[in-house]
Each structure stands twice: as structure tokens, then as C-alpha cells.
Amino acid sequence: MPDITPAELKQRQAAGEKPTIIDVREPWENEEGRIEGSQNIPLGTLPDKVADLEDLKEQEIIVHCKGGGRSSTAQAFLNQQGFTRVRNLLGGFQAYQKS
Template identity: 80%
Template sequence: MPDITPAELKQRQAAGEHPFIIDVRETWENEEARIEGSQNIPLGTLPQKLDELEDHKEQEIIVHCKGGGRSASAKAYLTQQGFTKVRNLVGGFQAYQQA
């Protein structure tokens, strides 16, 4: 799936949508600031959390980190595991805050 821009995500949220968002930053980063409604699963723990994500396998999943690098890795990993609708937030949380 194509990645999603911060503007598109904010537009969808403003319209009342609640997409499934995974924040792959470390817990301390998430505690400082976060996208409302996102679930924090640090990238290093993603393999251990696959069972918890099984219900979302066919749903759109938006992954993000600080700048987009870690979430690109998360997107690739989840796609390899059979998740079909994974999108990376372009520019990460930094771009989201500025959008």
C-alpha cells in the first residue's frame, strides 16, 4: 500500500475516522508526545506482539516513528508477515506535528 502523508491522516482524523496506528518509537518517546489513539509497540518488540495484531491483519495499519526510518522497517516486517494494508506515515511524528 502507498504511504500516508501527515495531512491525509489529520484530514481523516478530523472527519471522525479512527485508523489503527502503531507508534514504533521507544516507550519514553511515546510518553513525551503521541498521536491520539495510537498504540505504542517499540520496533524491537514487534515480533513478540504479532499475536496481538492478528485481528488487524486485513485492516489498514498506519505505522510511524520519529522521522520515518524505523516505521519503514516495521512496514516491511509486517508485510513479510502477511499484513496486507500497512502504510508508513511519511516524515514520521515530526512531520505530523508540523502538518
């Protein structure tokens, strides 16, 4: 799946869509600001939580972090686990805030 831009995500949210968004930042980063509707699963705990996401294997999942690096790693990991529609938020939370 191609990555998603902050503008595209915001447009979809404004249209009432509620995509599955996973924030792979640390809890303290999530407390400083978050994307509405996102769930916080820090990258280091993702392998332990992957079984909880099993029902989402065929659904679109948008992953994000602060700038895009950790979420790119999360995207690759989830793809390896058989998740077929994982998209990385380009520029991460920083770009989302600015858009």
C-alpha cells in the same frame, strides 16, 4: 499500500475516522508526545507482539516513528508476516506535529 502523509491522516481524523495507528518509537519517546489513538509497540518488541495484531491482517494499519526510518522497517516486517494494508506515515511524528 502507498504511504500516508501527515495531512491526509489529520484530515481523516478530523472527519472522525479512527484508523489503527502503531507508534514503533520507544516508550520514552511516546511519553514526550503521541498521536491520539495510537498504540505504542516499540520496533524491537514488534516480533513478540505480532500475534496480538492477527485480527488486523486485512485492515489498514498506519505505522510511525520519529522520522520514518523505524516505521519503514516495521512496515516491511508486517508485510512479511502477511499484513496486507500497512502504510508508513511519511516524515513520522515530527512531520505530523508540523503539519
